[in-house]
Amino acid sequence: GENVEQHPSTLSVQEGDSAVIKCTYSDSASNYFPWYKQELGKGPQLIIDIRSNVGEKKDQRIAVTLNKTAKHFSLHITETQPEDSAVYFCAARGTSYGKLTFGQGTILTVHP
Amino acid sequence: NAGVTQTPKFRILKIGQSMTLQCTQDMNHNYMYWYRQDPGMGLKLIYYSVGAGITDKGEVPNGYNVSRSTTEDFPLRLELAAPSQTSVYFCASSRETQYFGPGTRLLVL
Numbered sequence: 001g002e003n004v005e006q007h008p009s010t011l012s013v014q015e016g017d018s019a020v021i022k023c024t025y026s027d028s029a030s031n032y033f034p035w036y037k038q039e040l041g042k043g044p045q046l047i048i049d050i051r052s053n054v055g056e057k058k059d060q061r062i063a064v065t066l067n068k069t070a071k072h073f074s075l076h077i078t079e080t081q082p083e084d085s086a087v088y089f090c091a092a093r094g095t096s097y098g099k100l101t102f103g104q105g106t107i108l109t110v111h112p
Numbered sequence: 113n114a115g116v117t118q119t120p121k122f123r124i125l126k127i128g129q130s131m132t133l134q135c136t137q138d139m140n141h142n143y144m145y146w147y148r149q150d151p152g153m154g155l156k157l158i159y160y161s162v163g164a165g166i167t168d169k170g171e172v173p174n175g176y177n178v179s180r181s182t183t184e185d186f187p188l189r190l191e192l193a194a195p196s197q198t199s200v201y202f203c204a205s206s207r208e209t210q211y212f213g214p215g216t217r218l219l220v221l
Contacts, residue, residue, distance in 0.1 A: 006154075034209065043116075043202050043212035044155070089154060098143040098162065098206055099170075104154045 002027040002094040006103025013080050014111050021106045023090035024072040032093040033073050037086045080110045113138050116213035118203050124219045125193040133188040133216050135203030143206045144186040148199040161186055193220045
């Protein structure tokens, strides 16, 4: 089955800096890659996603890039703010429609 | 739309007790999922359903059962609760993008 590795497990930045989280996947047939943000005590919330026919997608301060050849994708957050502090999960959808495999998560802390 | 709702929010069980975690979605999604999240860990798929009457096992199904009699509801049943089932349980639904509920925190003592 699909395997998703996520790095780093923790990331600490100063407010205004950029943050990058990277994920690799194993199934070359995977075609959909969402990113979720989970705040303390809440369920994961989708923040951005990318499909395998696109190399990059942006939404204000958030961007995701996908390298299908290398089987990795990354989340980029620019001009970080304290409210960006949360756990971020990447995921990949393989050949089974709807089923996602999640990375282990990254705890992002933005210091004011 | 309320999205995905889960009840209860928190529950303490004694070893050997049973309970049902409720999940309801109002987005008319065919796909529904149950995950567990252990402290400091990612999400592991317990069971999923592709439509009413159809369910299948995920990565960690042992100790759990599900049913899907309607599009809206996907309850998760714990029989003979064990301390290893202490976790936070999330229900999700999707057409393509998965939307998660707020979670149920379960403590088995």
